[in-house]
Amino acid sequence: MTHRYLLYITIVVSMAFTAQESARAQLRYENSLSLSAGAYAASGFGTNHFVGVRYNYFFLGGRYFVEGSLGFGSLRSRVLENVAKSQVFSSERLYAYEFVFAYDAFPSGFLPFFAFGVAGLNQGGESTFAGVLGLGKRIPLAGFLGTNQLGVRYDIRDQIFSQRINDSDPYIAHNLVFTFGLQFYF
Secondary structure (H helix, E strand, O other): OHHHHHHHHHHHHHHHHHOHHHHHHHOOOOEEEEEEEEEEEEOOOEEEEEEEEEEEEEEOOOOEEEEEEEEEEEOOOHHHHHHHOOOOOOOOEEEEEEEEEEEOOOOOOOOOEEEEEEEEEEEOOEEEEEEEEEEEEEEEOOOHHHOOOEEEEEEEEEEEEEEOOOOOOOEEEEEEEEEEEEEEEO
16 A cells, blocks of 8 residues: 555656656646545544546746636544544535635746635535645646646645534634646646
8 A cells, every 4th residue: 555655656756857848838828627536634524535626727927827626525534433423514515615826936847836715615514714725736748648738736735714513612623635636728
């Protein structure tokens, strides 16, 4: 299992270093659409699957972009199921939408971009707003399948918000989102 993760990390890092020249070919595109999958680590509830779609608009040579995203996941908690035999929310569904602004100092380099913005979360029927901080990287696949319009990307986001469970005192929650996806430039 550890070898598989090491292989994935090696592939992503090697793609980042070899994609520097091919990234210049994609800077002419102003828009992208990506499909991502990964993990959602809800503060205090465990980690579950997460899928999403992102739309990006790039400007100033790809150094800056704005993004809108929509994601779906689960809040299932094995800890609560096994220990407390209870359910905190009325359902296990998770919906998240984000609007972020990002800065990529080196669009064709290997350093990540930084993003910040706002998110709307619906956790098991309860809605809240969150601040978003994150980083990630767009890695072009120029020439792959005969096109310059494909790429991969990874993202790590922290959704920060005030949460209250039942009648407890509110606390600051940090829900982490880890995704890896395929990006289409147009």
